[in-house]
Amino acid sequence: MANVLFIKANNCSAEDSVSVRMYDTFLASYKETHQDDEIVQTDLFSEHLPYLGGTMITGNYKVANGYSLTPEEEAEQAFVRKHLEPFLAADKVVIAFPLWNLTVPAVLHTYLDYLHQPRKTFKYSDAGLVGLLPGKKVALLNARGGTYRDEDEIAVNFVKKHLQVFGITDFTMVRIEGHRQAPGRSEEIIVDGLRATDQAARMF
Numbered sequence: 001m002a003n004v005l006f007i008k009a010n011n012c013s014a015e016d017s018v019s020v021r022m023y024d025t026f027l028a029s030y031k032e033t034h035q036d037d038e039i040v041q042t043d044l045f046s047e048h049l050p051y052l053g054g055t056m057i058t059g060n061y062k063v064a065n066g067y068s069l070t071p072e073e074e075a076e077q078a079f080v081r082k083h084l085e086p087f088l089a090a091d092k093v094v095i096a097f098p099l100w101n102l103t104v105p106a107v108l109h110t111y112l113d114y115l116h117q118p119r120k121t122f123k124y125s126d127a128g129l130v131g132l133l134p135g136k137k138v139a140l141l142n143a144r145g146g147t148y149r150d151e152d153e154i155a156v157n158f159v160k161k162h163l164q165v166f167g168i169t170d171f172t173m174v175r176i177e178g179h180r181q182a183p184g185r186s187e188e189i190i191v192d193g194l195r196a197t198d199q200a201a202r203m204f
């Protein structure tokens with residue numbers, strides 16, 4: 001039985017959002033084909049996550065070094081723990097997110113900030129950073145209105161690079177792209193992409 005964490009980084013309705021439809025499709029197909037697995041869902045927009053800033057940085061440092069926290073630091077560390085612990089516990093992680101204004105939604109950036117914890121997700125060594133979570137499988141589900149060469153697009157590469165710092169190498173990628181750039185083909189692109197999403201979930 002695998003422990004699977006699903007993360008949704010879009011609070012638009014499914015009708016208005018391709019990445020939410022990818023999330024819903026992947027979840028339904030995964031549940032159908034992996035009935036014994038434990039699924040945890042996180043809807044990032046409903047979490048009202050505090051940004052990484054001075055209070056969280058000093059709190060992270062104090063937690064890592066065993067110092068006591070101010071009440072403000074403790075309040076922010078509660079958010080960090082709430083999201084770090086399920087991520088560490090997950091055998092597989094599924095993240096659905098749109099490309100908005102050349103990057104990821106701010107909530108996803110903030111969520112990824114919470115995961116950068118020395119000795120939990122990575123450690124320093126003479127050779128540089130070493131990721132501590134090499135066994136985790138990740139599926140990235142991304143919708144982007146334009147068509148990009150993968151190396152030029154920012155959102156998927158941004159998320160992937162964060163996760164690579166944690167040692168993750170096993171990525172399943174599903175992209176639906178170009179449906180805004182080519183409105184005449186929009187429906188076909190989305191239907192094909194959701195079919196690919198369904199297939200990816202069954203194999204994940």
Ligand SMILES: Cc1cc2nc3c(=O)[nH]c(=O)nc-3n(C[C@H](O)[C@H](O)[C@H](O)COP(=O)(O)O)c2cc1C
Binds near residue numbers: 145146
């Ligand atoms: C606020 C906003 C910003 C967007 N920025 C970009 C962009 O920078 N590049 C792009 O190709 N498409 C952009 N798009 C189009 C989206 O990538 C496209 O609608 C995609 O389906 C987003 O996923 P969603 O449908 O789940 O919201 C943007 C759409 C919105 C609503």
